[in-house]
Amino acid sequence: EAQVTQNPRYLITVTGKKLTVTCSQNMNHEYMSWYRQDPGLGLRQIYYSMNVEVTDKGDVPEGYKVSRKEKRNFPLILESPSPNQTSLYFCASSLSAPQGTYNSPLHFGNGTRLTVT
Amino acid sequence: AQKVTQAQTEISVVEKEDVTLDCVYETRDTTYYLFWYKQPPSGELVFLIRRNSFDEQNEISGRYSWNFQKSTSSFNFTITASQVVDSAVYFCALSEADGGTSYGKLTFGQGTILTVHP
Numbered sequence: 001e002a003q004v005t006q007n008p009r010y011l012i013t014v015t016g017k018k019l020t021v022t023c024s025q026n027m028n029h030e031y032m033s034w035y036r037q038d039p040g041l042g043l044r045q046i047y048y049s050m051n052v053e054v055t056d057k058g059d060v061p062e063g064y065k066v067s068r069k070e071k072r073n074f075p076l077i078l079e080s081p082s083p084n085q086t087s088l089y090f091c092a093s094s095l096s097a098p099q100g101t102y103n104s105p106l107h108f109g110n111g112t113r114l115t116v117t
Numbered sequence: 118a119q120k121v122t123q124a125q126t127e128i129s130v131v132e133k134e135d136v137t138l139d140c141v142y143e144t145r146d147t148t149y150y151l152f153w154y155k156q157p158p159s160g161e162l163v164f165l166i167r168r169n170s171f172d173e174q175n176e177i178s179g180r181y182s183w184n185f186q187k188s189t190s191s192f193n194f195t196i197t198a199s200q201v202v203d204s205a206v207y208f209c210a211l212s213e214a215d216g217g218t219s220y221g222k223l224t225f226g227q228g229t230i231l232t233v234h235p
Binding site: 031033035040041042043044045048050056058059088090092097098105106107108110111 | 126212220
């Protein structure tokens with residue numbers, strides 16, 4: 001089954017403790033991206049990757065790192081999490097660029113709810 | 118810079134009413150894509166429609182219809198004869214595609230919470 005898999009689904013951590021949220025897709029998609037969702041703010045893009053070893057900042061990259069060493073994986077790294085990074089995070093992928101293609105739109109993972117205390 | 122505004126934070130209707138969700142966008146590109154996504158209470162994001170800037174035809178899919186008007190930079194979404202299962206958060210989104218520095222970015226609106234009461 002074609003899917004984007006994020007892990008973990010829920011994570012509670014403390015300020016300053018490094019964490020990684022994994023994202024993997026099995027559709028051979030070139031484009032991958034991370035978003036955070038906060039009430040009243042919608043989804044905001046953190047980082048995106050057009051292909052392996054190519055990553056770019058979205059609208060809210062501060063405090064986050066990403067890497068794209070292989071096509072299927074796009075982990076989100078919080079080196080020193082802070083309470084303002086408490087949010088719902090989504091990973092997404094598409095065949096090429098965020099608009100995808102007519103028959104292959106952007107696919108989203110099920111989300112990771114992160115709480116930083 | 119690209120921007121999407123969904124001015125309606127919350128809408129509440131009674132079943133069988135028609136409801137329109139507004140979306141206004143800003144972009145300098147001539148080529149761009151607009152989207153609507155649905156987020157039901159279960160939390161996943163469900164793709165509803167994609168429209169490119171060169172296709173201003175309105176689209177109808179069952180009870181859903183979309184009105185794209187470049188002249189007013191709007192891409193509104195109408196649900197006809199709403200049902201309780203339509204209750205969700207709806208997001209409008211914009212992606213520029215002219216190949217500039219924002220290529221690869223996808224900007225979402227703030228979302229509209231739709232509640233359909235029985």
